[in-house]
Amino acid sequence: MFQEERLFAIIKYLKENQRISVEQICSLLNVSRDTARRDLVKLEEEKSIVRTRGGAILPSSKHEIKTYSTRLKIVSEEKQIIGKKAASLIYPSDRVILDASTTVQACAEHMENVDCTVITNSINQAEILSINSKMNIQLLGGTLQKEHRFLYGSSVIKRLSQYYADKAFIGIIGISENGLTIAHEEDGFVKRKMMQQAKQVFALADHTKLGVTDFFCFAPLSEIDFLITDQTPADEFMEMLRKQNVELIIADQHEEGEDGNG
Template sequence: MYQEERLLSILDYLKENKRISVEQICSLFNISRDTARRDLVKLEEESKIVRTRGGALLPSIHTEIKNYSHRLNIVSDEKKVIGKKAASLIYPGDRIILDASTTVQSCAEHINNTECTIITNSINQAEVLSSNSNINIQLLGGILEKEHRYVYGSSVIDKLSEYNVDKVFIGVVGISESGLTIAHEEDGAVKRKMIQQAKQVIALADNTKLGNTDFFRFADLQDIDLLITDKTPPQAFRELLHKHHVELLTAEINDQGDE
């Protein structure tokens, strides 16, 4: 095997296993330790790995969180099908909290003319719902985060403490063994309070969010009751959910005739 082929294979291994040792490289490709080290040096020079004592890791990648309008323009079929499934769980008379994520906005867009009360800190969600005459909308007041279109601050958290609701729908940037995470602490603080005020906590996350961990943890896995996603997660992730008593609901695109 040529070096370039080995380098690609090493990167593939790292994507699956996160780390690799010199001994593993020698065993996988039947090469000497010196050759394995030269391969790692080459990959490091190309900024594709981080060398460690005895092996290598993939470099950390922090995904930039685009502003809300940009994220709305690229709302995926996955988010739409998750939103539709989530909306089907809202019944007449329900009292609901919707957070300020684009996946949760997909839920708002799919709510039928159901008589219910919805509390939100999202000016976009309030606008989407305002055309529905049967929905009573409670828009929380506070500091406006202009780029991401949500309201936050102590006044929001204090007002939330006055409400007791049936369900809350929460979006995430990452959901993993580390819990539910988000990019911005002020957003996470509001989500945390929303969770505390609901009888049932429903997290909405497309498959790209599963197993990821972002900057600020606002909830533990055991704090949620149901996860709605678009693809059946790997067995290890399903076992993680089962361990923390989280129910799983999969809304696959192929199962939705009009998606």
């Protein structure tokens, strides 16, 4: 096998599994440790990887945080599939917390007009749900983050501490062994409190968020009960969920209600 083929195979493995060790390269490509190290050096020179102790990971994807309206348009089909599945888990008399993420907004868009209580810091979610006559909506007051359309600050945290909910639905930018991560600390503090005030916590993330670590970690994996996503993750990721007792729900666009348990 030529070096170019080996480098391609290493990058492919990293995209599927997030990290690779020298031993895994040797086993995968049937090469010596010296050859594996030379391949990693080559990939590092090309800025395709970041070398770690004993292996490598992909470089962090540092990108501009898009506005709320722009994010609504990104992987919108996946967001709608996940949102519809999340909405199907909300029942009459439930007290639920919805955060201000775009994937959770998809959940709000699919919620039926049932007698339930919704607590949110999102002006978008409150507006969408306001047409439902049976719903009791509690909009948390605080400082408005204009670009991303959520309310935050000490007043939001204090108000949240007075509520006890059945379920919380939380959107994220990344979920990995490093926990649940997002771009803004102020949003993270609110999400963390939302999780603490609910009996069950559902993290909502399309497949592009799996294995990703963003700027601010607001909670470890062990603090969520369910992950709702649109594609079955790699085996390594599923094993990580199992170790943290997180149940995996795969939102299926063809057969409503079908899921997979991890």
